[in-house]
Amino acid sequence: MEPLVCSVCKQPVQISWNFCPNCGNILHARPLSTSIGRQLVIYAISFFLPPFGLGYAIKYLQQEDKKTKMIGIISIVLTILSLGLLVITLKGVMDYYTKLLNSFDLGNINIDSTNLLISPPPLPLQ
């Protein structure tokens, strides 16, 4: 049964209206687009801007339509893949900097300061 009053402001509304003219409440949930263009946008957001794709994924998963649900599932899979790649990349960067920091060990610093004591920098010419 379609509501004959707005669920938010209780003003009378007509079945054919998509929005309540009084408060702007959405009266009919419009079916989500499953066009190729829309899918590409959702997949791109899921992969390149995690976790923002999850908003779409959850909305699409809640639909009864199988195709719409599948878009939600693919979106979640892409989000997980993307986060996985991010973790692997970050780990690689961390390993790189850990090695870099380990190469500056205390032994090198001691040798440098000894050299400074043995041969002080030349005095500026008078």
Ligand SMILES: [Zn+2]
């Ligand atoms: Zn209303």
